[in-house]
Amino acid sequence: MALWWISVVSLAGWLWLLLGQGFFWRTDVRLPPPAEPGVWPSVCVVVPARDEAEVLPSSLPSLLAQEYPGRAEIFLVDDGSTDGTGGLARQLAERQGGLPLTVASPGEPPAGWTGKLWAVRHGIALARARDPEYLLLTDADIAHGPLSLRDLVASAEGGGFDLVSLMARLRVAGVWERLVVPAFVYFFAQLYPFRWIGRPGTRTAAAAGGCVLLRTSAAVRAGVPEVIREAVIDDVALARAVKGGGGRIWLGLAGDVHSVRPYPRLGDLWRMVSRSAFAQLRHSVLLLAGTVAGLALVYLVPPVALVAGLGSGVWPVAAVGGLGWLVMAGTFLPMVRYYGLGGWWAPLLPFTALLYLLMTVDSAVQHFRGRGAAWKGRTYARPVGDASSAADPGRRP
Known part of the structure; x- marks a missing residue:
C-alpha cells in the first residue's frame, strides 16, 4: 500500500x-521573429577565455567569419591562461582575417570576483569605449553559424528584447555524452521553463552563458557585471539582474550555435x-x-x-x-x-x-x-550573504 x-x-x-x-519539454522555442533595422546597430563580442587552446581553433574562426551588416568587433580576454590561448587567438585572426580582434588580459581577479566575470568586466570596459549598442557575451568553446550574430540582433530588435540568449547545442558524440547531455538541457528547461522566461510580468529568469546578446543600456541599468561579480552560476544571475531592472529577456534553443568542448568520459x-x-x-x-x-x-x-x-x-x-x-x-x-x-x-x-x-x-x-565550485585551478567559496540552511531555509533557488 x-x-x-x-x-x-x-x-x-x-x-x-x-x-x-x-x-518545458517542448523544443520549439527558437529565436523570436526578426526585424531587420534600417541601420544595423554596432556590436562588440566579448569572449572570456582561460586555457582554451584546445577548442579555440574550432570556435574563434566562426566568430571572425560572422556575416554582419553593421559594425562588429571581438574582444577576447585571456584570463590567466598557461597554454598560449592569447597568442593562438592572434594567430587565428592573422591567418583568417574577418572581424577585428583585440586580445587583452585583466590579470588575476581581486577578492569578491570570479575569474570569468572579472574577464567579462574587462572585456565590457574595452567594448564600451567603442560605444556599442549591443554586447555579445559568448564562451570560448562556442561555435557560431555565419549568420548567428545577425539573427540574434534581428530577433532582439524585432521583439524589443534587452537580452536574447541561446542554449547552445552541446556535443553528443560519445555514449556518456548522449546519456547525460540531453538530460542536462531537459532539467534546466524544467527548472526554468523557456516560455515563462520570455513572458513579461513573470519572475522566472535565466540565460545560457554560452551565448547572450545584451543591450548595453540594459547592462548599465542593471549594474552588470558588478552586481553579479561573485556568481558561480553567472548566466542565471545575469538574467535575473536584467529582468529585475525592468528589461525584457528571452531564452530558447539554438539552431546554429553549438559547443565544441568534448566530454568523452563520465568523469x-x-x-x-x-x-x-x-x-x-x-x-x-x-x-x-x-x-x-x-x-x-x-x-x-x-x-x-x-x-x-x-x-x-x-x-x-x-x-x-x-x-x-x-x-x-x-x-x-x-x-x-x-x-x-x-x-x-x-x-x-x-x-x-x-x-x-x-x-x-x-x-x-x-x-x-573546501573544493566546491572548482574550475580550471580556481575554487570559489560561497558568496557573502548566500543562503544557507540555517540562515535562510526558505530562499528560492
Missing part, C-alpha cells in the same frame, strides 16, 4: 509537469555538473535534501514501482509505475530527438536522473571539503 500511494503521487507529479510547468561530465550543483541550491542542506527526495520521487519511483509490481504480481502498482515511466519518457523524447538521437534513449532517463542525484550530493560533499 505504501508503494501504491508513493507511485500515485509520482504519477500525479508527472501529470502536473506535463501540463503545468510551462510545457568529465560529472565535474561539469557537480562543480555548480550545490551553488544552484544556494548551498542549503535543506534544499539539497528536498532535491534528492524530489528526484527520487519523480524519476526513480516509476521504474521501481513497475518492477516491484510485476515481481510481486500487484498489477495496480505496476500499472501506475509503468504509466509514470511512460509519461516521463514521452516528455524527454523531444529533447532526445532535438539532439538527433534514437527514441530508445528516452526511457533511460531514470538512470540518468540517478547520476544527477549522485552528482548533486557529491557537489555538496566537495563544498564542505
